[in-house]
Amino acid sequence: MNDSKMKISMVLLCVASFNVDAALSSVDNGLGVYASGMDATWTSDANLLGTLEANAIASGDAGAGNLISAIIDASGGVIHDTPNPYDNGTYALSVSDFFTGGTFVQGRTTWWGAQAFVNYLNSIEYGNSNQWALPTSNAVADYDNGSQLGALFYDELGGTADNNIPINSLFSNQITDQYWSGTEYALNPVFAWKFNNSNGYQNVSGKDALFYVWAVRPSAVPLPSALWMFGTGILALVGLKRSVQAG
Incomplete structure (x- = not known):
């Protein structure tokens, strides 16, 4: 698994963990x-x-x-x-x-x-x-x-x-x-x-x-803002890395 995929997997794991733990x-x-x-x-x-x-x-x-x-x-x-x-x-x-x-x-x-x-x-x-x-x-x-x-x-x-x-x-x-x-x-x-x-x-x-x-x-509970920001930040870093590599 490359570094980008690993980071995305970590974000998804955090989201899944939240849904399981917060009954x-x-x-x-x-x-x-x-x-x-x-x-x-x-x-x-x-x-x-x-x-x-x-x-x-x-x-x-x-x-x-x-x-x-x-x-x-x-x-x-x-x-x-x-x-x-x-x-x-x-x-x-x-x-x-x-x-x-x-x-x-x-x-x-x-x-x-x-x-x-x-x-x-x-x-x-x-x-x-x-x-x-x-x-x-x-x-x-x-x-x-x-x-x-x-x-x-x-x-x-x-x-x-x-x-x-x-x-x-x-x-x-x-x-x-x-x-x-x-x-x-x-x-x-x-x-x-x-x-x-x-x-x-x-x-x-x-x-x-x-x-x-x-x-x-x-109802559906909204994704907590802190977790959403964390996930968005990780994905932004992944995108930045790809841009640098492409350049």
């Missing part, structure tokens, strides 16, 4: 965490809805109500789903999707409320993105890594069945409780799939249950 990395000025194995970005706050609700409450008596109204309005007041005994395919959102027994439950919402929340994130382009969604499920009732939440739990974070989700410093507010997926239960769309972060188990629940929301979007 999780902070993006979007800290608002997101990129998971390379899934090629997807999660909100860095694993209970972002709860955080926004807490901030709204702290801002004044009407703060929480204003936030919920904004979330509902971002979906035009309705969520479209498969017709079921709850609705005919058009579900009318209300504050009850975020409250229970008159109590504001920070971060927990119905399946429809979870859908409304990701629509709200898209409306405000949270993290400079309008592609936020609820994670998808592979519709398997098991300790399984085939869903997006399962892949995050087992593959990206190294979780094990019957144990809490591993804590990672790139994330905040990781709740050891149940999170909604966006996937309906095909046999009976009264239900939707959920994932339990306290044990790594996936199954279904009625859409009116109150669970947490962790939004995700498809």
